[in-house]
Amino acid sequence: MDLFKVKLTINGKEVEAPVGSTILQAAESAGIEIPRLCYDPHLSSLGACRLCLVEVKGNRLLPASCVTPATDGMVVETESDAVVEARKTILELLVANHPLDCMTCDKMGACKLADYCYKYGVKDSPYIGVKHEYPLDDSNPFIIRDMNKCILCGACVRACEEMTGQDNLSYLYRGFNRKATTAGDVPYIESDCVFCGQCVAVCPTGALVEKSMSGKARRWEFDKVRTTCPFCGTGCNFDLAVKDGKVIGVLSTPEAPVNGQMLCVKGRFGWDFIYNEKRLTSPLIKKEGKFVEAGWDEAYQLIASKLNGIREQYGPDSFAALSSARCTNEENYLVQKLTRAHMGSNNVDHCART
Amino acid sequence: MTNPIYEITEEAELMLLIGTNATEAHPIIGYKMRQAARNGAKMIVCDPRRIDLVDEADYWLQIKPGTDIPLINGMMHIIIKEGLEDKKFIEERTENYEELKAIVENYPPEKAAALAGISVEDLYSVARLYATTDKAMIFYTLGITEHICGTRNVMSIANLAMLTGHIGRPGTGVCPMRGQNNVQGACDMGALPNVYPGYQAVTNPDIQQKYEQAWSTALPNKLGxxxxxxxxxxxxxxxxxxxxxxxxxxxxxxxxxxxxxxxxxxxxxxxxxxxxxxxxxxxxxxLPAASFAECDGTFTNTERRVQRVRKAIEPIPGQANWETICQMATHMGYPMSYHHPSEIWDEMASLTPSMAGINYGRLENSSLQWPCPTVEHPGTPFLHSGKFTRGLGSFQPSEHIPPGEMPDKEYPFLLSTGRILFHYNVTTPYSPGIASIWDKEMAEFHPLDAEKLGLNKDSKVKITSRRGEVISAIKITERVQPGMIWMSFHHTATPTNALTSDVLDPITGTGEYKVAAVKVEKL
Structure with missing residues (x-):
């Protein structure tokens, strides 16, 4: 017997998992996906949404699988009649106080609440009652907060505390009025928020969305292009969301080797410099002190005659190149090659020292 | 970095941060440091400014700017006096120990602490804590290198790590966190006046010959x-x-x-x-350039990790940067012809032993840390296991070297500079979103100085050094020491580097951005 493993049965399948695994983790390791809203493998487990409940033989309750340890000999059903009925009720209770404006919701397609409602056939809620009517918080340039769509899973609170450590979010008020929000319930822009956007990345509903993507595309309509951040030297990876040949946003991914879901304000929201109207789009040649648009060939010819001429007249070391710590390896390789092989000088450097 | 970023949360028992403001300049690394500290790893912050991570730290040594060497020498003095050095590591893996011992002998705790402006008790505590923790990582950034003695500062840090055997194992090491996205890569690619790609010296005749053959031309062997x-x-x-x-x-x-x-x-x-x-x-x-979203290529991060950059949209100027460079070279009479950046990489890798095993195919779904000499090699997460690149690690001790320019009667304030969270050098001001919430320089003043100068939060000031002057808005904050002003350098309207010192580290040519003398006028 392996002392470090537990053996249990999930949906009739024998499953072995490391001691200390939860039922949810054990199921996942066997390829059995249990619905969940508040669970995120990169955050502490809260057991708040209860959607991951399962039936355990001999247990008269339906425990939340994300916080229940798997034990030897356990017999678990993840989609039994009792489980499905309970899950439907949970979804109906969540939907009772959730706007059903999915047709215009920016998260549609990446909304776990909508996905599970679809899976379990929950169209609306039999529970009629008061609904919150919180004002929209779009006071900052990056994140739209619609607290009416919050299901209190607490992922944003945990991401702010456990990933970034900014501790800007917590729970406020009691009972029906409970809210995952900033200290004093102020808009993000007035809070201690550093706009890393970790809260947006983990939010399972439309409560937190990227402002840049709002109204631009349904979640299944854009391509994701995995790339590396152009700002500091940490080397975070993320996906550029591209619709009709335009970048509309940045999405972090748990697969990123250095950063996982985490990004900072620059990486997640600073990409829009690429569409700044001041971007240069054509070569410019200075004529009588003013820059005049020119064709590529005209620019190259002028560069060739001037640089080659100066090299002829004053020697190779009259030329110097500044390459770039912001450009790719390949571009840097070419710049030093051109400087050494054609201009004949080792006068090539970049801002590593300045 | 000698060791990878993931060891911060997975291995380190102690983090010694010296001259690095990670939560702002390298936020994800900073967030990981915060996670590690909250999970029980010890944290020591040495910084003249009260950076955010001070809130997580077990010790904050608010040293005077430019006193890193006395601080480290003082720590080493205590470590040697108390017999806390790693004798086996020193014996087997290092040389020149006697010289180190002789120099740090001159830095008894009282003197070192006085030079650095900290308490003797704290110096004892951090020296003992660092030396006696098995897995201790050192992190530094430009607070160490942007000094007249930047190279000496770095060597002093290396001395401390070697003295205690804190290198060559997981959870240890000396980790400089590099600034720009690809400053590591630009160095690796030989965009330096003394080396070809992979740090192969231009003065080495064998290397010169290799490149002359590969590039079919004569090459200069004189340093640039x-x-x-x-x-x-x-x-x-x-x-x-x-x-x-x-x-x-x-x-x-x-x-x-x-x-x-x-x-x-x-x-x-x-x-x-x-x-x-x-x-x-x-x-x-x-020539108009294409942004990162418009080019295929690779960046290499601060832990030597080579990762793909992928073209997501058509280049706004019509072509990628590598195409522009190739076309320019061709017009100049040096034809460069590549179909894709992967061909450029392959050419580079074929001439660079430390990266010979990396290619775009391997990078498609993962990343690799060099050295990676063969296509079977898994890459190298941490360096100096068992042996240093040069063989034995050589202790290179240093005496205290004060900053090149210190405040005086005429220029009574010490100006130090750095980066802030919301900006990265000079690109982010072009981001409409970021510019809309942080659009100007806010020079930091201590409340006591603000009071003396009659400044309030809405004041504007003219700051003047011996080299130039700028006008800036201000922020009154206890993050800075009295007598010290701190500024970033991201904004065109307040070009802070008009003020900074022209004193350079004599070895690297790095400017002393961290210390300049200035005077202030309220406007």
Missing amino acids: LKIPEMFEAAHEGKVKAMYILGENPVLTDPNSNHIREALEKLEFLVVQELFLTETAEYADVI
């Missing part, structure tokens, strides 16, 4: 000029023409008025840029 020397040579009329790709030295280099004069003197300047920057204004020809 470093950036400050280039601008100096332009001043003197020796450098007549420059090509500048994606850099804005007028805003980012120290003593910027000097740089402007140098650029003005050039006969011909080509700049390849995204925007009409302060530097591009001096160009004779500007």
Whole structure:
């Protein structure tokens, strides 16, 4: 017997998992996906949404699988009649106080609440009652907060505390009025928020969305292009969301080797410099002190005659190149090659020292 | 970095941060440090400024700017006196220990603490804690290197790590966190005046011959000029023409008025840029550049991890940067013909043993840390296991070297500079979103100084050094010490580097951005 493993049965399948695994983790390791809203493998487990409940033989309750340890000999059903009925009720209770404006919701397609409602056939809620009517918080340039769509899973609170450590979010008020929000319930822009956007990345509903993507595309309509951040030297990876040949946003991914879901304000929201109207789009040649648009060939010819001429007249070391710590390896390789092989000088450097 | 980023949360029992403000300059690394500290790892912060991570730290040594060497020498003095050094590591893996011992002998705790402006008790505590923790990582950034004694500071840190055997194992090491996205890669690619790709010396005849064969041309074996020397040579009329790709030295280099004069003197300047920057204004020809979203290629991060950059949209100027460089070279009579950046990488890798095993195929779904000499090699997460690159680690001790310019009667404030969370050098001000919430320089003043100068939060000031002057808004905060002003350098309207010192580290040519003397006038 392996002392470090537990053996249990999930949906009739024998499953072995490391001691200390939860039922949810054990199921996942066997390829059995249990619905969940508040669970995120990169955050502490809260057991708040209860959607991951399962039936355990001999247990008269339906425990939340994300916080229940798997034990030897356990017999678990993840989609039994009792489980499905309970899950439907949970979804109906969540939907009772959730706007059903999915047709215009920016998260549609990446909304776990909508996905599970679809899976379990929950169209609306039999529970009629008061609904919150919180004002929209779009006071900052990056994140739209619609607290009416919050299901209190607490992922944003945990991401702010456990990933970034900014501790800007917590729970406020009691009972029906409970809210995952900033200290004093102020808009993000007035809070201690550093706009890393970790809260947006983990939010399972439309409560937190990227402002840049709002109204631009349904979640299944854009391509994701995995790339590396152009700002500091940490080397975070993320996906550029591209619709009709335009970048509309940045999405972090748990697969990123250095950063996982985490990004900072620059990486997640600073990409829009690429569409700044001041971007240069054509070569410019200075004529009588003013820059005049020119064709590529005209620019190259002028560069060739001037640089080659100066090299002829004053020697190779009259030329110097500044390459770039912001450009790719390949571009840097070419710049030093051109400087050494054609201009004949080792006068090539970049801002590593300045 | 000798060790990978993931060891911060997975291995480290202690983090010694010296001259690094990670939550702002390297936020994800900073967040990981915070996670590690909250999970029980010890944290020591040595910084003249109360950075955010001080809130997580077990010790904060608020040293005087430019006193890193006395601090580290003082720690080593205590470690040796108390017999806490790693005798086996010193014996087996290092040399020149006697010289180290002799020099740090001159830094008894009382003297070292007084020079650094900290308490003797704290110096004892951190020296003992660092030496006796098995897995202790050191992190530093430009707070160490941007000094007249930057190289000596780095060597002192290496001395401390070797003295205690904190290198060559997981959870240890010396981790400089590099600034720009690809500053590691630009160095690795040989965009340096002394080396070809992979740090192969231009003065080595065998290496020279290898590249001459590969590139079918004769190559120079004389060391080239470093950036400050280039601008100096332009001043003197020796450098007549420059090509500048994606850099804005007028805003980012120290003593910027000097740089402007140098650029003005050039006969011909080509700049390849995204925007009409302060530097591009001096160009004779500007070639429009493509952004990271418009080019295929690779970046190498601070832990030597090579990762793909992928073209997501068509280049806004119509072509990628590598295509522009190739076309320019071809027009100049040096044909460069590649179909894809992967071919450029392959050529580089075929000439660079430390990266020979990396190719785009391997990078498609993962990343690799060099050295990676063969296509079977898994890459190297941490360096110096069992042996240093040069064989034995050589202790290179140093005496205290004070900053090149200190406040005096005429210029009574000490100016230090750095980066802030919301901006990265000079690109982010072009982000409409970021610019809308942080659009100007806010020079930091201690409340006592603000009171003395009659400043309130809405004041504007003129700050003047021996080299230039700028006008800035201010922020009154206890993050800085009395007598110290702190500024970033991201904003065109307040070009902070007009003020910074022209004192350079004599070995690297790095400017002393961290210490300059200035005076302040309320406007």
